[in-house]
Amino acid sequence: MELFSLSSLLLLSTLFLFNISKFVLKRRNQRKCYMLHYECYKGMDERKLDTETCAKVVQRNKNLGLEEYRFLLRTMASSGIGEETYGPRNVLEGREDSPTLLDAHSEMDEIMFDTLDKLFHKTKGLISPSDIDILVVNVSLFAPSPSLTSRVINRYKMREDIKSFNLSGLGCSASVISIDIVQRIFETRENAIALVVSTETMGPHWYCGKDRSMMLSNCLFRAGGSSVLLTNAARFKNRALMKLVTVVRAHVGSDDEAYSCCMQMEDIDGHPGFLLTKYLKKAAARALTKNLQVLLPRVLPVKELIRYAIVRALKRRTTAKREPASSGIGLNLKTGLQHFCIHPGGRAIIEGVGKSLGLTEFDIEPARMALHRFGNTSSGGLWYVLGYMEAKNRLKKGEKILMMSMGAGFESNNCVWEVLKDLDDKNVWEDSVDRYPELSRIPNPFVEKYDWINDDTMSFVRVD
Numbered sequence: 001m002e003l004f005s006l007s008s009l010l011l012l013s014t015l016f017l018f019n020i021s022k023f024v025l026k027r028r029n030q031r032k033c034y035m036l037h038y039e040c041y042k043g044m045d046e047r048k049l050d051t052e053t054c055a056k057v058v059q060r061n062k063n064l065g066l067e068e069y070r071f072l073l074r075t076m077a078s079s080g081i082g083e084e085t086y087g088p089r090n091v092l093e094g095r096e097d098s099p100t101l102l103d104a105h106s107e108m109d110e111i112m113f114d115t116l117d118k119l120f121h122k123t124k125g126l127i128s129p130s131d132i133d134i135l136v137v138n139v140s141l142f143a144p145s146p147s148l149t150s151r152v153i154n155r156y157k158m159r160e161d162i163k164s165f166n167l168s169g170l171g172c173s174a175s176v177i178s179i180d181i182v183q184r185i186f187e188t189r190e191n192a193i194a195l196v197v198s199t200e201t202m203g204p205h206w207y208c209g210k211d212r213s214m215m216l217s218n219c220l221f222r223a224g225g226s227s228v229l230l231t232n233a234a235r236f237k238n239r240a241l242m243k244l245v246t247v248v249r250a251h252v253g254s255d256d257e258a259y260s261c262c263m264q265m266e267d268i269d270g271h272p273g274f275l276l277t278k279y280l281k282k283a284a285a286r287a288l289t290k291n292l293q294v295l296l297p298r299v300l301p302v303k304e305l306i307r308y309a310i311v312r313a314l315k316r317r318t319t320a321k322r323e324p325a326s327s328g329i330g331l332n333l334k335t336g337l338q339h340f341c342i343h344p345g346g347r348a349i350i351e352g353v354g355k356s357l358g359l360t361e362f363d364i365e366p367a368r369m370a371l372h373r374f375g376n377t378s379s380g381g382l383w384y385v386l387g388y389m390e391a392k393n394r395l396k397k398g399e400k401i402l403m404m405s406m407g408a409g410f411e412s413n414n415c416v417w418e419v420l421k422d423l424d425d426k427n428v429w430e431d432s433v434d435r436y437p438e439l440s441r442i443p444n445p446f447v448e449k450y451d452w453i454n455d456d457t458m459s460f461v462r463v464d
Helices: 003-031 051-062 067-076 102-120 148-156 173-186 212-220 232-237 256-260 281-299 302-317 347-356 361-374 376-391 444-451
Strands: 036-038 134-138 163-167 193-198 225-231 242-251 263-267 272-276 339-342 399-406 409-421
Touching: 036 102, 036 232, 036 376, 036 409, 102 148, 102 225, 134 148, 134 173, 134 339, 148 163, 148 193, 148 242, 148 302, 163 173, 173 193, 173 242, 173 376, 173 399, 193 376, 212 272, 212 399, 225 376, 225 399, 242 281, 256 263, 256 281, 281 347, 281 399, 281 409, 339 347, 339 376, 347 361, 361 376, 376 399
Parallel strands: 134 163, 134 193, 339 399
Antiparallel strands: 036 225, 036 242, 193 225, 242 409, 263 272, 399 409
16 A cells, blocks of 8 residues: 555656646747848849939938038938948939828838748748748838738738737837847747848938938938748757847836937928937937846856956945046956947947947947948848848857847847857848948048038038
8 A cells, every 4th residue: 555655656746747847848948039030121223322312312402501401411421321222212213202102112012022032932941921920010100001010911821810010119129129029929829930020111201301400310211121030949949040048128218308319200391200319329328228237137147247346346445546437338248248239320329339338340340331331221220230240250159149229219129149050141241241341441422522511611602
Protein backbone atom coordinates (compact mmCIF):
# COMPACT_ATOMS: atom_id res chain seq x y z
CA MET A 1 0.00 0.00 0.00
CA GLU A 2 2.82 2.33 0.90
CA LEU A 3 4.60 1.42 -2.33
CA PHE A 4 1.44 2.19 -4.33
CA SER A 5 1.03 5.55 -2.58
CA LEU A 6 4.66 6.42 -3.20
CA SER A 7 4.37 5.49 -6.89
CA SER A 8 1.19 7.58 -7.28
CA LEU A 9 2.86 10.52 -5.60
CA LEU A 10 5.89 10.28 -7.90
CA LEU A 11 3.61 10.03 -10.94
CA LEU A 12 1.58 13.06 -9.90
CA SER A 13 4.76 15.01 -9.17
CA THR A 14 6.17 14.13 -12.59
CA LEU A 15 2.95 15.16 -14.35
CA PHE A 16 2.84 18.39 -12.35
CA LEU A 17 6.46 19.27 -13.22
CA PHE A 18 5.85 18.33 -16.86
CA ASN A 19 2.82 20.61 -17.14
CA ILE A 20 4.63 23.44 -15.34
CA SER A 21 7.61 23.09 -17.70
CA LYS A 22 5.30 22.98 -20.70
CA PHE A 23 3.48 26.11 -19.51
CA VAL A 24 6.75 28.00 -18.85
CA LEU A 25 8.15 26.97 -22.23
CA LYS A 26 4.94 28.05 -23.96
CA ARG A 27 5.01 31.45 -22.21
CA ARG A 28 8.66 31.92 -23.13
CA ASN A 29 7.91 31.23 -26.79
CA GLN A 30 4.93 33.58 -26.77
CA ARG A 31 7.08 36.36 -25.32
CA LYS A 32 9.58 36.01 -28.16
CA CYS A 33 9.36 38.35 -31.13
CA TYR A 34 11.48 37.48 -34.15
CA MET A 35 12.03 39.66 -37.21
CA LEU A 36 11.88 37.48 -40.32
CA HIS A 37 12.31 40.14 -42.99
CA TYR A 38 11.88 43.85 -43.75
CA GLU A 39 11.57 45.88 -46.94
CA CYS A 40 11.93 49.63 -47.60
CA TYR A 41 10.39 51.63 -50.43
CA LYS A 42 12.56 53.00 -53.22
CA GLY A 43 10.83 55.15 -55.83
CA MET A 44 11.43 55.41 -59.54
CA ASP A 45 13.97 57.87 -60.93
CA GLU A 46 11.24 60.20 -62.18
CA ARG A 47 10.10 60.63 -58.59
CA LYS A 48 13.45 62.03 -57.42
CA LEU A 49 13.27 65.46 -55.81
CA ASP A 50 16.67 67.06 -56.49
CA THR A 51 17.66 70.64 -55.69
CA GLU A 52 16.68 71.94 -59.12
CA THR A 53 13.18 70.51 -58.76
CA CYS A 54 12.95 71.80 -55.17
CA ALA A 55 13.79 75.31 -56.38
CA LYS A 56 11.02 75.13 -58.99
CA VAL A 57 8.51 74.01 -56.36
CA VAL A 58 9.52 76.91 -54.13
CA GLN A 59 9.23 79.40 -57.00
CA ARG A 60 5.68 78.23 -57.70
CA ASN A 61 4.59 79.39 -54.24
CA LYS A 62 3.35 82.93 -54.93
CA ASN A 63 2.79 83.52 -51.22
CA LEU A 64 6.53 83.81 -50.59
CA GLY A 65 8.42 87.07 -50.34
CA LEU A 66 12.17 87.30 -50.82
CA GLU A 67 12.98 86.63 -47.16
CA GLU A 68 10.82 83.48 -47.06
CA TYR A 69 12.39 82.37 -50.33
CA ARG A 70 15.89 82.84 -48.93
CA PHE A 71 14.91 81.07 -45.71
CA LEU A 72 13.73 78.01 -47.64
CA LEU A 73 16.82 77.84 -49.83
CA ARG A 74 19.12 78.23 -46.83
CA THR A 75 17.28 75.47 -45.00
CA MET A 76 17.51 73.14 -47.99
CA ALA A 77 21.22 73.83 -48.39
CA SER A 78 21.95 72.96 -44.75
CA SER A 79 19.39 70.18 -44.24
CA GLY A 80 21.73 67.25 -44.89
CA ILE A 81 19.37 65.92 -47.58
CA GLY A 82 20.85 64.83 -50.92
CA GLU A 83 19.83 64.81 -54.55
CA GLU A 84 18.09 61.42 -54.74
CA THR A 85 15.17 61.57 -52.31
CA TYR A 86 11.65 60.89 -53.57
CA GLY A 87 8.75 63.31 -53.71
CA PRO A 88 4.97 62.83 -54.03
CA ARG A 89 3.63 62.69 -57.56
CA ASN A 90 1.19 65.62 -57.29
CA VAL A 91 4.00 67.93 -56.11
CA LEU A 92 6.28 66.88 -58.95
CA GLU A 93 3.40 67.52 -61.36
CA GLY A 94 2.87 71.03 -59.99
CA ARG A 95 -0.39 70.28 -58.16
CA GLU A 96 0.78 70.72 -54.57
CA ASP A 97 -1.87 73.38 -53.92
CA SER A 98 -4.76 71.18 -55.18
CA PRO A 99 -4.24 67.56 -54.06
CA THR A 100 -7.05 65.02 -54.46
CA LEU A 101 -8.14 61.97 -52.49
CA LEU A 102 -6.89 59.89 -55.39
CA ASP A 103 -3.42 61.42 -54.93
CA ALA A 104 -3.35 60.27 -51.30
CA HIS A 105 -4.57 56.75 -52.11
CA SER A 106 -2.15 56.41 -55.04
CA GLU A 107 0.79 57.47 -52.89
CA MET A 108 -0.13 54.98 -50.17
CA ASP A 109 -0.79 52.15 -52.62
CA GLU A 110 2.55 52.66 -54.32
CA ILE A 111 4.54 52.54 -51.08
CA MET A 112 2.58 49.86 -49.22
CA PHE A 113 2.13 47.45 -52.09
CA ASP A 114 5.68 47.90 -53.40
CA THR A 115 7.21 46.92 -50.05
CA LEU A 116 4.69 44.14 -49.39
CA ASP A 117 5.09 42.63 -52.87
CA LYS A 118 8.85 42.49 -52.37
CA LEU A 119 8.49 41.10 -48.85
CA PHE A 120 6.19 38.26 -49.90
CA HIS A 121 8.45 37.52 -52.88
CA LYS A 122 11.55 37.31 -50.66
CA THR A 123 9.75 35.02 -48.17
CA LYS A 124 8.00 32.88 -50.79
CA GLY A 125 7.79 29.29 -49.60
CA LEU A 126 8.08 30.45 -46.01
CA ILE A 127 5.17 32.87 -45.54
CA SER A 128 2.17 33.72 -47.71
CA PRO A 129 -0.46 36.48 -47.24
CA SER A 130 -2.95 33.90 -45.95
CA ASP A 131 -0.55 33.08 -43.09
CA ILE A 132 -0.74 36.57 -41.59
CA ASP A 133 -2.51 36.64 -38.21
CA ILE A 134 -1.92 40.30 -37.25
CA LEU A 135 -1.70 43.40 -39.44
CA VAL A 136 -0.71 46.86 -38.19
CA VAL A 137 -0.59 49.85 -40.56
CA ASN A 138 0.52 53.26 -39.32
CA VAL A 139 0.04 56.46 -41.34
CA SER A 140 -0.26 59.62 -39.27
CA LEU A 141 -1.93 62.09 -41.63
CA PHE A 142 -4.28 59.92 -43.68
CA ALA A 143 -7.13 57.89 -42.19
CA PRO A 144 -9.61 57.01 -44.98
CA SER A 145 -12.63 54.77 -44.81
CA PRO A 146 -12.36 51.86 -45.48
CA SER A 147 -9.09 51.85 -43.56
CA LEU A 148 -5.66 51.27 -45.05
CA THR A 149 -5.51 47.90 -43.28
CA SER A 150 -8.70 46.93 -45.13
CA ARG A 151 -7.04 48.04 -48.36
CA VAL A 152 -4.10 45.70 -47.69
CA ILE A 153 -6.38 42.81 -46.67
CA ASN A 154 -8.41 43.23 -49.85
CA ARG A 155 -5.35 43.42 -52.08
CA TYR A 156 -3.74 40.24 -50.70
CA LYS A 157 -6.98 38.35 -49.90
CA MET A 158 -6.00 37.73 -46.27
CA ARG A 159 -7.97 35.56 -43.86
CA GLU A 160 -11.28 36.58 -42.32
CA ASP A 161 -10.00 36.11 -38.76
CA ILE A 162 -7.00 38.42 -39.14
CA LYS A 163 -6.54 40.98 -36.35
CA SER A 164 -6.02 44.40 -37.96
CA PHE A 165 -5.02 47.72 -36.41
CA ASN A 166 -4.96 51.06 -38.24
CA LEU A 167 -2.91 53.74 -36.42
CA SER A 168 -2.92 57.47 -37.16
CA GLY A 169 -1.59 60.67 -35.58
CA LEU A 170 1.44 59.02 -33.96
CA GLY A 171 4.13 60.70 -36.08
CA CYS A 172 7.64 59.43 -36.74
CA SER A 173 7.72 56.99 -33.82
CA ALA A 174 4.68 54.98 -34.95
CA SER A 175 6.72 52.03 -36.23
CA VAL A 176 8.13 51.20 -32.78
CA ILE A 177 4.65 51.66 -31.27
CA SER A 178 3.35 49.15 -33.82
CA ILE A 179 6.06 46.65 -32.84
CA ASP A 180 5.11 47.10 -29.19
CA ILE A 181 1.46 46.35 -30.04
CA VAL A 182 2.48 43.20 -31.92
CA GLN A 183 4.69 42.03 -29.06
CA ARG A 184 1.84 42.44 -26.57
CA ILE A 185 -0.53 40.46 -28.79
CA PHE A 186 2.12 37.75 -29.13
CA GLU A 187 1.91 37.25 -25.35
CA THR A 188 -1.66 35.98 -25.76
CA ARG A 189 -1.25 34.05 -29.03
CA GLU A 190 1.24 31.33 -29.89
CA ASN A 191 2.74 30.66 -33.31
CA ALA A 192 1.44 33.98 -34.67
CA ILE A 193 2.74 35.92 -37.67
CA ALA A 194 2.44 39.72 -37.93
CA LEU A 195 2.97 42.44 -40.50
CA VAL A 196 3.83 46.05 -39.64
CA VAL A 197 3.53 48.63 -42.44
CA SER A 198 4.90 52.11 -41.71
CA THR A 199 4.66 55.09 -44.04
CA GLU A 200 3.30 58.62 -44.45
CA THR A 201 1.35 60.54 -47.08
CA MET A 202 3.22 63.68 -48.20
CA GLY A 203 1.35 64.91 -51.26
CA PRO A 204 -1.92 66.11 -49.69
CA HIS A 205 -0.05 67.86 -46.86
CA TRP A 206 2.51 69.90 -48.78
CA TYR A 207 2.52 73.36 -47.22
CA CYS A 208 1.82 76.25 -49.60
CA GLY A 209 1.90 79.15 -47.16
CA LYS A 210 4.65 81.41 -45.80
CA ASP A 211 4.92 80.56 -42.08
CA ARG A 212 8.58 79.61 -41.54
CA SER A 213 7.80 77.13 -38.78
CA MET A 214 5.52 75.27 -41.19
CA MET A 215 7.85 75.48 -44.21
CA LEU A 216 10.38 73.18 -42.51
CA SER A 217 8.31 70.05 -43.16
CA ASN A 218 8.59 70.62 -46.93
CA CYS A 219 12.38 70.73 -46.60
CA LEU A 220 12.72 67.56 -44.52
CA PHE A 221 9.95 65.07 -45.28
CA ARG A 222 10.08 62.78 -48.32
CA ALA A 223 8.13 59.81 -49.69
CA GLY A 224 9.09 56.46 -48.20
CA GLY A 225 7.99 53.58 -46.01
CA SER A 226 8.63 50.03 -44.87
CA SER A 227 7.06 46.65 -44.21
CA VAL A 228 8.30 44.31 -41.47
CA LEU A 229 7.46 40.64 -40.93
CA LEU A 230 7.42 39.41 -37.30
CA THR A 231 6.61 36.14 -35.54
CA ASN A 232 6.76 34.40 -32.16
CA ALA A 233 6.76 30.92 -33.69
CA ALA A 234 9.79 28.95 -32.47
CA ARG A 235 9.94 27.03 -35.77
CA PHE A 236 11.10 30.20 -37.54
CA LYS A 237 13.89 31.00 -35.09
CA ASN A 238 16.64 29.70 -37.38
CA ARG A 239 15.26 31.78 -40.29
CA ALA A 240 14.95 35.00 -38.29
CA LEU A 241 17.23 38.00 -38.74
CA MET A 242 16.82 39.45 -35.25
CA LYS A 243 15.10 38.97 -31.91
CA LEU A 244 13.37 41.75 -30.00
CA VAL A 245 14.99 42.31 -26.59
CA THR A 246 12.84 45.09 -25.15
CA VAL A 247 10.55 48.02 -26.02
CA VAL A 248 10.14 51.18 -23.95
CA ARG A 249 7.70 54.03 -24.59
CA ALA A 250 7.74 57.49 -23.01
CA HIS A 251 5.15 60.26 -23.48
CA VAL A 252 5.62 63.87 -22.28
CA GLY A 253 2.41 65.22 -23.80
CA SER A 254 1.22 66.48 -20.40
CA ASP A 255 3.57 69.42 -20.96
CA ASP A 256 1.82 72.04 -23.14
CA GLU A 257 4.95 73.09 -25.02
CA ALA A 258 5.92 69.49 -25.74
CA TYR A 259 2.38 68.69 -26.89
CA SER A 260 2.26 71.63 -29.33
CA CYS A 261 5.84 71.60 -30.69
CA CYS A 262 4.95 69.25 -33.56
CA MET A 263 1.39 69.73 -34.76
CA GLN A 264 -0.83 69.56 -37.84
CA MET A 265 -2.71 72.85 -38.24
CA GLU A 266 -3.65 75.76 -40.55
CA ASP A 267 -1.72 79.02 -40.69
CA ILE A 268 -3.38 82.43 -40.34
CA ASP A 269 -4.19 82.42 -44.06
CA GLY A 270 -5.88 79.01 -43.91
CA HIS A 271 -3.08 76.99 -45.51
CA PRO A 272 -2.88 73.50 -43.91
CA GLY A 273 0.50 72.15 -42.93
CA PHE A 274 2.67 70.79 -40.15
CA LEU A 275 4.05 73.13 -37.47
CA LEU A 276 7.54 72.49 -36.04
CA THR A 277 8.44 74.90 -33.22
CA LYS A 278 11.76 75.79 -31.58
CA TYR A 279 10.69 73.77 -28.50
CA LEU A 280 10.95 70.54 -30.52
CA LYS A 281 14.59 69.96 -29.61
CA LYS A 282 13.88 70.43 -25.88
CA ALA A 283 10.84 68.15 -25.99
CA ALA A 284 12.83 65.48 -27.82
CA ALA A 285 15.63 65.64 -25.22
CA ARG A 286 13.17 65.35 -22.34
CA ALA A 287 11.24 62.44 -23.86
CA LEU A 288 14.44 60.57 -24.81
CA THR A 289 15.83 61.02 -21.28
CA LYS A 290 12.64 59.62 -19.72
CA ASN A 291 12.80 56.67 -22.10
CA LEU A 292 16.45 55.80 -21.56
CA GLN A 293 16.07 55.95 -17.78
CA VAL A 294 13.92 52.84 -18.11
CA LEU A 295 15.55 51.16 -21.12
CA LEU A 296 19.28 51.33 -20.35
CA PRO A 297 19.15 49.39 -17.04
CA ARG A 298 17.54 46.55 -19.01
CA VAL A 299 20.36 46.21 -21.55
CA LEU A 300 23.58 47.46 -19.94
CA PRO A 301 25.63 45.14 -17.72
CA VAL A 302 25.38 45.56 -13.94
CA LYS A 303 29.10 46.36 -13.80
CA GLU A 304 28.60 49.46 -15.95
CA LEU A 305 25.57 50.60 -13.96
CA ILE A 306 27.50 50.27 -10.70
CA ARG A 307 30.47 52.17 -12.14
CA TYR A 308 28.15 54.96 -13.28
CA ALA A 309 26.48 55.17 -9.86
CA ILE A 310 29.84 55.39 -8.06
CA VAL A 311 31.23 58.04 -10.41
CA ARG A 312 28.04 60.07 -10.14
CA ALA A 313 28.09 59.89 -6.33
CA LEU A 314 31.73 61.02 -6.21
CA LYS A 315 31.00 63.96 -8.49
CA ARG A 316 28.20 65.09 -6.22
CA ARG A 317 30.45 65.02 -3.16
CA THR A 318 33.45 66.71 -4.70
CA THR A 319 34.10 70.31 -3.69
CA ALA A 320 36.56 70.98 -6.49
CA LYS A 321 35.99 73.77 -8.98
CA ARG A 322 33.32 72.77 -11.45
CA GLU A 323 34.71 71.84 -14.85
CA PRO A 324 32.94 72.44 -18.17
CA ALA A 325 30.32 69.77 -18.84
CA SER A 326 31.48 67.05 -21.20
CA SER A 327 29.35 65.53 -23.92
CA GLY A 328 27.59 62.26 -23.23
CA ILE A 329 25.47 60.94 -20.38
CA GLY A 330 28.30 59.35 -18.43
CA LEU A 331 27.36 55.77 -19.29
CA ASN A 332 29.39 53.72 -21.73
CA LEU A 333 26.58 52.48 -23.95
CA LYS A 334 29.01 50.28 -25.91
CA THR A 335 29.18 47.88 -22.97
CA GLY A 336 25.73 46.57 -23.86
CA LEU A 337 24.90 48.04 -27.27
CA GLN A 338 26.91 47.91 -30.49
CA HIS A 339 24.77 49.85 -32.97
CA PHE A 340 22.56 52.94 -32.77
CA CYS A 341 19.67 53.32 -35.16
CA ILE A 342 18.69 56.99 -34.77
CA HIS A 343 15.55 58.31 -36.44
CA PRO A 344 16.73 60.37 -39.46
CA GLY A 345 14.48 63.30 -38.58
CA GLY A 346 16.99 65.99 -39.49
CA ARG A 347 20.64 66.84 -39.17
CA ALA A 348 20.15 68.70 -35.87
CA ILE A 349 18.25 65.78 -34.32
CA ILE A 350 20.85 63.21 -35.38
CA GLU A 351 23.83 65.27 -34.22
CA GLY A 352 22.05 66.27 -31.00
CA VAL A 353 21.26 62.68 -30.04
CA GLY A 354 24.77 61.58 -30.97
CA LYS A 355 26.37 64.26 -28.80
CA SER A 356 24.09 63.71 -25.80
CA LEU A 357 24.81 59.96 -25.81
CA GLY A 358 28.53 60.34 -26.45
CA LEU A 359 28.38 58.55 -29.81
CA THR A 360 31.07 58.71 -32.49
CA GLU A 361 30.79 59.79 -36.12
CA PHE A 362 30.85 56.10 -37.03
CA ASP A 363 27.82 55.49 -34.80
CA ILE A 364 25.67 58.25 -36.30
CA GLU A 365 26.81 57.68 -39.88
CA PRO A 366 23.91 55.32 -40.78
CA ALA A 367 21.29 57.91 -39.72
CA ARG A 368 23.09 60.74 -41.53
CA MET A 369 23.40 58.68 -44.71
CA ALA A 370 19.73 57.60 -44.58
CA LEU A 371 18.73 61.26 -44.25
CA HIS A 372 20.95 62.21 -47.19
CA ARG A 373 19.77 59.42 -49.50
CA PHE A 374 16.07 59.13 -48.58
CA GLY A 375 15.23 62.17 -46.42
CA ASN A 376 12.93 62.04 -43.39
CA THR A 377 10.44 59.32 -44.33
CA SER A 378 8.59 59.61 -41.00
CA SER A 379 7.79 56.29 -39.28
CA GLY A 380 9.55 54.27 -41.98
CA GLY A 381 12.86 56.10 -41.51
CA LEU A 382 14.39 53.74 -38.93
CA TRP A 383 14.36 50.85 -41.39
CA TYR A 384 16.43 52.78 -43.96
CA VAL A 385 19.01 53.32 -41.21
CA LEU A 386 18.96 49.61 -40.34
CA GLY A 387 19.25 48.79 -44.04
CA TYR A 388 22.40 50.91 -44.32
CA MET A 389 23.99 49.04 -41.41
CA GLU A 390 23.22 45.71 -43.05
CA ALA A 391 24.37 46.82 -46.51
CA LYS A 392 27.69 47.93 -45.00
CA ASN A 393 28.13 44.47 -43.37
CA ARG A 394 28.13 45.98 -39.89
CA LEU A 395 25.62 43.63 -38.25
CA LYS A 396 27.13 40.48 -36.73
CA LYS A 397 25.57 37.63 -34.74
CA GLY A 398 25.03 38.44 -31.08
CA GLU A 399 25.29 42.21 -31.43
CA LYS A 400 22.54 44.52 -30.18
CA ILE A 401 20.92 47.49 -31.92
CA LEU A 402 19.21 50.38 -30.16
CA MET A 403 16.41 51.85 -32.29
CA MET A 404 15.51 55.41 -31.22
CA SER A 405 12.41 57.15 -32.54
CA MET A 406 10.62 60.37 -31.64
CA GLY A 407 7.24 61.65 -32.74
CA ALA A 408 4.39 64.10 -32.25
CA GLY A 409 2.71 64.05 -28.89
CA PHE A 410 5.54 64.32 -27.81
CA GLU A 411 6.86 60.76 -27.61
CA SER A 412 10.10 58.80 -27.50
CA ASN A 413 9.67 55.14 -28.37
CA ASN A 414 12.75 52.94 -28.44
CA CYS A 415 13.51 49.25 -28.79
CA VAL A 416 16.52 46.94 -28.77
CA TRP A 417 17.11 44.09 -31.23
CA GLU A 418 19.62 41.24 -31.00
CA VAL A 419 21.15 40.12 -34.32
CA LEU A 420 20.75 36.34 -34.77
CA LYS A 421 23.07 35.88 -37.76
CA ASP A 422 25.63 37.85 -39.75
CA LEU A 423 23.68 40.09 -42.15
CA ASP A 424 24.90 41.36 -45.52
CA ASP A 425 21.86 41.99 -47.74
CA LYS A 426 22.29 45.17 -49.82
CA ASN A 427 18.50 45.69 -49.72
CA VAL A 428 17.17 49.13 -50.73
CA TRP A 429 20.75 50.49 -50.68
CA GLU A 430 21.97 48.16 -53.42
CA ASP A 431 22.60 50.83 -56.05
CA SER A 432 24.02 53.49 -53.74
CA VAL A 433 25.70 52.05 -50.64
CA ASP A 434 29.14 51.91 -52.29
CA ARG A 435 28.99 55.68 -52.85
CA TYR A 436 28.49 56.38 -49.16
CA PRO A 437 29.59 58.04 -46.96
CA GLU A 438 31.69 59.84 -49.59
CA LEU A 439 28.65 61.09 -51.54
CA SER A 440 27.31 62.92 -48.49
CA ARG A 441 30.47 65.05 -48.32
CA ILE A 442 29.86 66.66 -51.72
CA PRO A 443 28.65 70.26 -51.20
CA ASN A 444 24.96 70.83 -51.80
CA PRO A 445 24.39 72.34 -55.29
CA PHE A 446 22.35 75.11 -53.67
CA VAL A 447 25.47 76.45 -51.97
CA GLU A 448 27.10 77.37 -55.29
CA LYS A 449 24.13 77.96 -57.58
CA TYR A 450 22.17 80.06 -55.09
CA ASP A 451 25.04 81.64 -53.19
CA TRP A 452 23.21 84.99 -53.32
CA ILE A 453 20.84 83.74 -50.60
CA ASN A 454 23.55 84.59 -48.04
CA ASP A 455 24.14 88.06 -49.47
CA ASP A 456 22.29 90.52 -47.22
CA THR A 457 22.64 93.27 -49.83
CA MET A 458 20.03 91.38 -51.89
CA SER A 459 17.27 91.96 -49.32
CA PHE A 460 15.71 94.73 -51.40
CA VAL A 461 15.13 92.43 -54.40
CA ARG A 462 11.56 91.37 -55.15
CA VAL A 463 10.79 87.79 -56.20
CA ASP A 464 7.95 87.50 -58.74
